[in-house]
Amino acid sequence: MWDDDQDKSTAINQLIAIIAMTLLVVIWLQYFMPRPAPVQTPPGADSPTQSVPVSSGSSEKDSGESNAGADTWPFLPPVAETTDPAADEVVLENENLRLVFTRVGARLKKAYVKLHNYGESEVQLVPEPLSPQDPSSPPVREADVEYPLGLQFTEESIGAEVNRRRFDVVETTPQRVTFALNLPGVAQIRKTFTLADVPYVLDTAVEYTNQEPESRVLGIDRTPAFWLTWAPDVESADKLMGIRPSVVWRKEGKNTILQTSKLRPDDAHQTWDAEWIALKTTYFVVALKPEFTGAQTMAQGTQSHYRFGVAAPRFEVKPSETARFAFRLYAGPSQHDYLAAAWDTLPTTIRFFQSVDFMDKFAKVLLAILNAFYRVIPNYGIAIIALTLLVRLAMYPLTVKSMKSMKRMQMLAPEVEALKTKYKDDPQELQKKTMELYRERGVNPLGGCLPMVLQMPVFFALYRMLWCSYELRGAPFVLLRFGDYVWIRDLSQPDRLLHLPFMQHVPFLGNTFDYLNLLPILMGIAMVASQKLTPTSTAMPNDQQRLMMNIMPIFFAFICYKMAAGLNLYILTSTVLGIVQNKWMPAGKVDLETKPKPVRKKKHFYAAAQERKRRLAKEMKEASRNVPGNRGNDSSTKQKDKK
Secondary structure, eight states: OEEEETHHHHHHHHHHHHHHHHHHEEEHHSSSSOOOOOOOTTTTTTSSSOOOOTTTTSSGGTTOOOTTTSSSTTTTOOOOOOOOGGGGGEEEOOOEEEEEEETTTTTTEEEEEEEOOOSSSEEEOOOOOOSSSSTSSSOGGGGGSOOOOOOSSTTTTTTTTGSSSBEEEEEEEEEEEEEEEEEEEEEEEEOOOOEEESSTTTEEEEEEESSSOOOEESSSSTBBBBEEEEEEEOOOSSSSSSSSSEEEEEEEEEEEEEEEOOOBBOOOOOEESSSEEEESSEEEEEOOOEEESSSEEEEEEEEEEEEEEEEEOOEEEOTTEEEEEEEEEEEEOOOOHHHHHHHTTTTGOSSSSSSSSHHHHHHHHHHHHHHHHHHHOOOOHHHHHHHHHHHHTTTTHHHHHHHHHHHHHHHHHHHHHHHHHTTTTHHHHHHHHHHHHHHTTTTTTTTTTTTHHHHHHHHHHHHHHHHGGGGGTTOOOOOEEEEEEESOOOTTTTOOEEEEEEGTTTTTTBTTEEEOOOHHHHHHHHHHHHHHHHOOSSOOOOOHHHHHHHHHHHHHHHHTTTSHHHHHHHHHHHHHHHHHHHHSSOOOOOOOOOOOOOOOOOOOOOHHHHHHHHHHHHHHHHHHTTTGGHHHHHHHOOOHOOO
């Protein structure tokens, strides 16, 4: 049974819509936001290693290498012992990449991605190897460290042992290097790396030259010859942002997406004839594409230690002949133009929503509009404000309809109160009479909530787009400047007006308030002001409703406190525009229906069927009378009826 304090029907509907939106945001943050990963900070990670030119004729005898495994096929040279890691490094560099290779395994030791959006900066994508926790322990050997672009042969005698051997440098230029490993009397393995003219692309080639007197077959049936892999991880410092890292591979024109959190060590995800495979983080992509047919892709491991790669198919190489396999590596920003320049299907890795195609396309449309505004005014803060204004204008008809509906409900409140008094002991009859009153007066009780629900897809699309777009990474929006201090240096991060060191490690809150973020606070104040100016659907909200309305802005500001400044800027701007609209753009005059609409009673289906049957019989009888031959029969029939 409803009482007067609790039954403000449309106000309750409004609150339900607000609570539903809040719950959706909470669920989204809980299940779709990445979990903090354990951060491993190796020593010296901030200072890049200096490279030293390497001579191709360096002697292996001077390196103190062991002779393990040198007396069995394929007669691998000794395992490389690390004396001076810098002496084994070779550097390739252009305006987009600075790649540091090690001769041990001819692998990629460091990959510095140069970013040009907002000043010069670099991001290192290869995880640094961890040093032993015990200071007395010997340093980790290069041969025992896992680096990207290593080889894994399926021939058990070779396996991954080539990654532990020191290659010779047979050719080197500022943008090209060729490494070679001789297996005496067996083969020569070459790896060539070339910086392409395309931004952030490294062309890679692996060659196997047979030095045996007989043909050599590597691989069996559908078992590949070898793998070129990226391992053990991609360290891009954006794992805590809006999109979880995921492995993407493309086959037959479709992408398959697997989050790294779902990888398992004993479960290898392998695909034949795939076009390419990639690792996608929030702002960066590392992708491998084979330049040959019959390739196989693979992803395996755990969330923090995994490998993915491309395999060369089974091949046979005759004596003194060479089998060559080419690969293309992209390591750079998740930005459409760069990805499309690498190869045409790579931009499909950009996906804001993995399971909802409509929302993903909608978010990309909003991003295209945002970039269009940026081309006119090269400031993404101004572009976000312009996009917010455009969204508000597009939603204006729905907003006006919502305001009119709430005003009608407010005008109808006295009659609803009278019905509650009259039928206070009969809730079913009260509900029936209330709905009849709404129909008679042309009022939709959900009219004030429906526009809010329709705006939710816009909010979520903007939420993911503004937080996960590479274009906003590092984008400043200078509102305040005091000397070297700038407020809102990065729209992809919280605005961080002031640092509050005394608020670190607060129980139950952690580092939530270690910075004073001004935008979410202003957003909460603007929401309170908006509530004061927005017409309510009831004459006077009760204490419970008033408390809920006062708590909601605080709760929403708390949820958004650590979100990106770009997203909070959008919400704040949208709320302020709503206040302006309510103040200076009212919904206009609103009238209720003065004449009650007749309520048509629904007939029972049996009565309706009988009425239709009688109507059809009457029509058939009238039609038969109009036929000329039947007129006499009708008169004789009438005479017989009289008798």
